[in-house]
Amino acid sequence: SLVSSSRRPRRVIEVMPEESREDNFSEEPSHEVTYSDDKKAAWVIKGKRPHYGYKVHMATDVHEGFIIGGHITPANHADTIEFDRLVDDLGLDKETPVLADKGYSSQKNRDFLAKRQLVDGIMIRGARNHPLTEEAVGLNRIISKLRFVVEQSFGTLKRRYRFKRARYLGCLKTELEFYLNAMAFNLKKATALVA
Numbered sequence: 001s002l003v004s005s006s007r008r009p010r011r012v013i014e015v016m017p018e019e020s021r022e023d024n025f026s027e028e029p030s031h032e033v034t035y036s037d038d039k040k041a042a043w044v045i046k047g048k049r050p051h052y053g054y055k056v057h058m059a060t061d062v063h064e065g066f067i068i069g070g071h072i073t074p075a076n077h078a079d080t081i082e083f084d085r086l087v088d089d090l091g092l093d094k095e096t097p098v099l100a101d102k103g104y105s106s107q108k109n110r111d112f113l114a115k116r117q118l119v120d121g122i123m124i125r126g127a128r129n130h131p132l133t134e135e136a137v138g139l140n141r142i143i144s145k146l147r148f149v150v151e152q153s154f155g156t157l158k159r160r161y162r163f164k165r166a167r168y169l170g171c172l173k174t175e176l177e178f179y180l181n182a183m184a185f186n187l188k189k190a191t192a193l194v195a
Contacts, residue, residue: 001154002075003174004165005041005053040171042074051075054166054174056157057082058182059090060150062099066189067153067182072175079103084112097121099147102140121146157181 041053055077058070069090073082083104092098098113099121113120123143124136132140157163161181166174 001056001058001158002044002046002051003054003056003072003163003178004051005038006166006168007038007041009041009043009052038169040074040169042076044075054171055079056154056163056178057086058150058154058178059086060153062146062149064189064193065149065153066186070178070182072171072178074171080106080109083109087112087116087118092116092118095119099143099150101147153185156185161185 044051044055053075054072055075056070056072057079059068060066061068069086071082071086071089080103083100083106087098094117097119100109100123102123102125105122105125109122110120113122121143123140124132126132126136161184163178163181167177168174
């Protein structure tokens with residue numbers, strides 16, 4: 001899920017004066033373009049809309065909806081390359097089903113689950129000129145019915161805990177904010193279940 005940076009992405013062009021450059025015939029540009037003072041945030045396009053900030057990679061228990069792990073990356077990091085880190089951090093037992101959306105669909109991630117002896121529950125992504133078979137559509141439907149708890153957790157973090165936008169600068173502080181929100185979320189959920 002995407003989280004906007006705490007800073008607005010304003011384009012700033014810093015031009016170096018001619019006399020401060022060592023070589024006037026240098027081919028290096030005489031200006032530097034920056035978009036924000038949040039250097040760790042990055043641009044990504046999702047749904048034809050540009051976003052500037054971070055991406056949350058989160059693991060949730062599908063039975064009760066507790067957040068059991070996760071981390072933050074700049075928004076331009078692909079989901080497929082963060083999957084093994086996310087699963088390894090959980091320390092799951094063998095034969096545990098791992099459900100994931102189409103963003104994590106790759107042969108590398110499927111091989112990773114097979115190597116760890118975990119049950120592959122990654123949704124199947126269709127390719128151009130290769131539509132999904134009926135079995136694949138049915139499997140995706142089953143996985144999405146189990147995964148709705150994860151989407152509810154994301155929605156609660158964004159609406160109730162206002163985690164649509166980071167409060168702090170940098171990836172590390174944004175990750176700490178995510179952990180604090182996740183702890184508060186889990187404590188509130190546990191209190192409601194006990195009651």
